[in-house]
Amino acid sequence: MKRSILLSALISGLGLTTPTLAQSPIKIGMITTLSGPGGYLGQDVRDGFKLAIENGKLGGVPVELLVEDDGLKPGQGKQIAEKFMKTDGIKIFTGIIFSNVLGAAVPDIVDNGALYLSANAAPSAFAGKECHGNYFVISWQNDSLHESAGQNATNLGYKKAFILAPNYPAGKDALTGFKRYFKGSIVGEIYTRLDQTDFAAELAQVRAAAPDVVFQFHPGGLGIAFLRQYQQAGLLGKIPMVVAAPSLDAVTLAAVGDAADGLSVTSHWNSDFDNPANRKFMTAWSKAYNRSATYYASQGYDTALAIAAALTATGGKADPKSLGAALRNADFQSVRGKFRFGPNQHPVQDWYSLKVEKGADGKLTLNTKGTVLKDHGDAYATQCKM
C-alpha cells in the first residue's frame, strides 16, 4: 500500500501522471514584451492574466502559463512561438503587445492549428480578408481605438485637426481610424519614428498649423515624452488634445504630471467602471500589486476570463477545435461590461469618453464621462469570410 503511494508520487513527480490521478495542466503560451521601454505593457497584460488564474486553474481546469519576452523584436516573437509549439506542444497562445511582433508570430501559430487570443495588438491586416478561425481578439481592432477618438473630436465640435502617429502598422491604423470618424478637415499629418524621443520638430509644425485640436497616438514612453514636450512648448491649454487609451494610460498619467491636465481620452475600459466584474478585478488588483491598473491589465484579465469560460463550456477539453467553438460564444463577464465577438472574431463593444481631471487631493485622474460609440465593431469585419 505504502509502496504504491510512493510509486504514484514518484510517477507524478516525473510528469507521467495518468488522468485518473490528476489532470496534467493545459499549457498556455504567453509571448509578450517585458524588456525595454514597452516593458510595463507586457508586465500588466501578464499580471492581469495571472490574476484570473485561481489556484492554478482557469474554469476549474488546471493550467500552466509559460511567459517569454519578445523584446519588441518580431523575429524573436516568431522564434518563441516556434519553440512553444515544437518543444512544449502548446496549443493556446496570447500576450503579444505590438502589432509588428504579432504580424510575424501569429500566421505561424494559426497555420499550425493552434489558437491565438490577442490581449492587445490587432492590426487591420488580420481583421479583414486575412481573418482566421483560430485567431481571436479580446482587446479591440487597432483602428477602432482611434475611431472612438475621431468620433469624440467630432462630438466635441472640433473642425481642424493635426494628427501624428509613429510610422509602423498600428500607427497607420491609428490615423486611418481617426480620419474615418472625424468629420472636420485634417490640416497636418505626420508619421514620427517608433524610436523617436524628441518631438520638438513636430511640435513646431503643430504650432505653425494652428489647428483646433491635436490627435496623437504614441503608446508608452513615447507618449510621455510627447505630452511633456507639448506642455513645455507652451501648447498645453492652447490647443486641446484628443487621444485614445494607448496614449494616456494610468502609468503615463503618473509620469507626465500636469502635462495631461484636461486631455480628452477615449477608451473601452476605465478603472472607475461600476460593474461587478470590474469591482472584483480592481479589488484583486490592488490587493495583489502595488501599482495602478492599466487597461492592458484589464485586457490580460479579460483574456484569461474568456479562456476560463471556454474551458468550462468544453468540460476541460482543450483541443483548438472545441475550445475555439466555445470561445466564439464569449460567454464571460468582461470587466468593460458588454462584450461579444463580431463575424471576424474581433470585439463588438462600447467606447467611452474620459477626461483627465484634478481630484480633491490635487492628483490627476481619468474619469469616465459618457459613451462615444455603442456596439462598435470594426470596419474590416464585412471583408472577413470564415
Next chain:
Amino acid sequence: MTLVVEQLLNGVQLGVMLFLLAAGLTLVFGVMGIINLAHGSLYMIGAYAAAIVAERSGSTALALVAGLGAAAAFGVLVEIAVLRRLYARDHLDQVLATFALILFVNQATAMLFGRQPIFVAVPSLLQGSIEPIPGLTYPVFRIAVIVVGIVVAIGLYVLINKTRIGMLVRAGATHRQMVRALGVDVRLLFTAVFGLGALLAGLAGVMAGPILAVQVGMGEQILILTFVVMVIGGVGSVRGALLGALMVGIVDTLMRAFMPGLLRGLMAGADADALAAGLSSMGIYLLMAIVLLVRPRGLFPAHA
C-alpha cells in the same frame, strides 16, 4: 522664418544631447580602444539617480550632483571590475562584455524601480518659455540644455588642449605605447578617462529626465544615434564628436520638419507623408554614408 529658426534651435539642442554622449564614447574608444556598448546604461543611471533624488529631496542641485556622481561612480566601478580585463582582448570580447552589462543594468533597474516610467519635474527655475525673437516662444529648459552643451564643449576643449591631463589623453589616443613607455600610469589615466565619459553621459541623462521618459531601456534608444555621431566625427576626436553631433541633430530635425512640406509640392498628400517619413528616418544614415564616402575615417580622425 521664425519656424526655420525654431527648428534650427531644436536641431542644435538635439545635437548637444548627442554630443555629451558621443564625447565620452569617442574619448573612451580613442584613448582606450574600447567599444563600450554600455554607454547608454550610464546615461540611464544618471537619469534615474537624478530623478529619484529630485523626487525625494526636491532639490535640483542635489539631483544634479546625484546624477553625475552615480554615473561617474558606476563608470569607474565598471572600468575597474570589467573593462580592465578586456584591454588586451579583441573588440568582439569587449562588445560581448559591454552588451552583457546593458542587460545586467536594465534588469537590475527594472527590479529596483519597476518598469513604469518615472516622472521628473522641470526645475522651477527653468520652467516656462521665453521669446528670444518676436513671434518665437521657446522653452527655457531647452535653452538651458544648449547653454550647458556649449559650456561643456568649451570646458572639454580647454581640458584636452591646455592641461597636462589633456596632453596625456591626446598622446594616449595617438601614441599609446609611447605614453606607457614614458612611465605614465596608464591604468589611472584610463580610469579617469572612463570616469569622465561616464560623467558626461550622466549629465546627458540628468538633462533628458524632464524632456523624455525616464525608463528602462532609454539608453539603447539613443545609443545608435551616438555611434552614428562618433563615426561621422571620426573615432577618438572630441572636436569631431561636436561637429558630428550638431550635424546629425540639425539634419535629423530639419528633415523631419521640412521634408513632408517639400514633397507635398511634388506629389499627393498621403504618398508625400509616407515617403517623407521614410526619408527622414534615413536622413542621418545617408549623411553618415556621404561623409564616409568623402572621408572614410570620419571628419577628424584621431589616429590619422
